[in-house]
Amino acid sequence: MPELPEVEVTRLGVAPHLEGRTVLGVRTRRAGLRWPFPPALDSLLAGRRVLGTGRRGKYLLIHFEHGSLIVHLGMSGHLRVLPAATPAEKHDHFDLLFEDCGQPHILRMTDPRRFGAILWHGVDDGDLAQHVLLRELGVEPLEDGFSGALLYRATRKRSAPIKQVLLAGDIVVGVGNIYACESLFAAAIHPKTAASRIGRARYDLLAAAIRRILAEAIVQGGSTLRDFLAVNGQSGYFQQTYFVYDRAGAPCKVCGQTIRQIRQGQRSTFYCATCQR
Numbered sequence: 001m002p003e004l005p006e007v008e009v010t011r012l013g014v015a016p017h018l019e020g021r022t023v024l025g026v027r028t029r030r031a032g033l034r035w036p037f038p039p040a041l042d043s044l045l046a047g048r049r050v051l052g053t054g055r056r057g058k059y060l061l062i063h064f065e066h067g068s069l070i071v072h073l074g075m076s077g078h079l080r081v082l083p084a085a086t087p088a089e090k091h092d093h094f095d096l097l098f099e100d101c102g103q104p105h106i107l108r109m110t111d112p113r114r115f116g117a118i119l120w121h122g123v124d125d126g127d128l129a130q131h132v133l134l135r136e137l138g139v140e141p142l143e144d145g146f147s148g149a150l151l152y153r154a155t156r157k158r159s160a161p162i163k164q165v166l167l168a169g170d171i172v173v174g175v176g177n178i179y180a181c182e183s184l185f186a187a188a189i190h191p192k193t194a195a196s197r198i199g200r201a202r203y204d205l206l207a208a209a210i211r212r213i214l215a216e217a218i219v220q221g222g223s224t225l226r227d228f229l230a231v232n233g234q235s236g237y238f239q240q241t242y243f244v245y246d247r248a249g250a251p252c253k254v255c256g257q258t259i260r261q262i263r264q265g266q267r268s269t270f271y272c273a274t275c276q277r
Helices: 004-018 041-045 148-154 162-168 177-186 200-219
Strands: 023-028 050-056 059-064 067-072 078-083 092-100 103-110 117-122 260-264 267-271
Touching (some): 004 059
Antiparallel strands (some): 078 103
16 A cells, blocks of 8 residues: 655645646546545536645645645556546546646556545535544644654543554544554664553654655655556656665675564564564
8 A cells, every 4th residue: 555655755746836826627437436536527627727735644735726636556556647638547547637748647546456535525515624534643744744753642441552642543543554564673672562661762763764764765756666656657766775675585795693573463563572662
């Protein structure tokens, strides 16, 4: 599944093409993805100008004066900007048509597994932050509200393993499986440690590691996942710098001991038992 860096890379890729442009129309090739497409989406958006783009956790936001599109890439989705005449293939389910540099283009959603989503939140529906998919999300890890102090305060009564707490998304949002494994390694914290047993100083290290690793992943175009590509069709390169993720059986780059793999909450966790105690 695309994680926060991959979604931010996608946003950075579409923003120059979309922001300030007027939508010409919408094409859908099925009734919906994880949920049905909003009704009458073509008439809702045709002739409307894109004011800007944003991101909340793993949700991409496309803002209009009268509301916002909420886009989730699901397990296998990605967006591309293409000439409007580009033929659709089997898993191309949604096109947003717009004019870019005097030529018609499309923002195309491709989603083989159809766990993604295209939703609409109108201004008449209230504050976007209170949308059912967004209102329970934690703080953004790359914004000022995120810190070791916040992690420490929020976990005093959390007995679950720290890896699971990070993935839950109610304290800090967007730290998915890849970047949780890498951040815990960087902070020398064992992934099975109960969140309530970690002290303030170690949470300071963890918060700093999360910030640094997510920022580095964005600069490197995210990680190349099985189905994820950037808007321009290129792969990311952050996977070339992994210390533990997907390296089970390989030697630790720091101490030389074998990287281990366990299952936590149906997800694979990778760690070094020597470096992370």
